[in-house]
């Protein structure tokens with residue numbers, strides 16, 4: 001296995017990714033109720049909960065895609081325009097412009113693509129392809145590479161391998177965990193797959209544990 005280039009490594013960050021007393025609702029219903037959660041630098045935290053309990057909403061709050069109605073999120077300062085906490089989603093193709101070649105998709109992370117080329121993560125032969133010409137596993141690797149190129153302090157990975165085969169799942173998590181072992185970034189790994197979280201996470205929290213307000217589950 002080829003290691004990722006050292007160019008991807010980041011200066012260790014001392015600031016945790018923290019959500020404190022978060023509240024958020026759609027329409028008239030609170031989905032996130034008084035949630036407090038933190039991920040320390042280099043830590044892998046698994047966030048578990050049943051479908052619909054608000055995991056993806058919390059992911060968007062922690063990465064600045066949504067603004068909490070109450071509470072606050074803190075994370076280290078980002079580099080340039082990039083957010084320090086990068087959200088990676090299950091359906092990677094939805095976060096890519098279908099008319100852009102992979103080269104241009106990756107350039108959203110950084111213009112110098114060398115750190116991720118000729119590694120296990122991205123093959124140079126993909127650069128002139130369009131997203132629809134790659135497999136789901138290959139697209140997710142591009143998606144991860146784009147996030148890593150922006151040198152995040154945290155990855156918030158929302159069910160990123162849920163639709164992939166076991167081999168692709170192992171490959172992607174091995175690459176991500178190589179980075180956490182080096183201390184490059186911390187990870188919030190969101191899944192309802194408890195066996196997966198048990199394999200990859202330093203600790204696992206359940207949605208009902210991070211909320212101070214009891215939540216009803218069917």
Ligand SMILES: Nc1ncnc2c1ncn2[C@@H]1O[C@H](COP(=O)(O)OP(=O)(O)OP(=O)(O)O)[C@@H](O)[C@H]1O
Pocket residue numbers: 026027031049050051052053054055056057058192
């Ligand atoms: N944009 C939206 N507008 C209105 N309601 C929404 C929106 N996004 C999510 N919801 C609702 O908020 C609730 C929580 O959704 P969310 O996607 O955060 O849950 P989840 O735990 O990630 O679910 P899953 O594991 O199925 O992805 C659900 O009832 C969902 O229907």
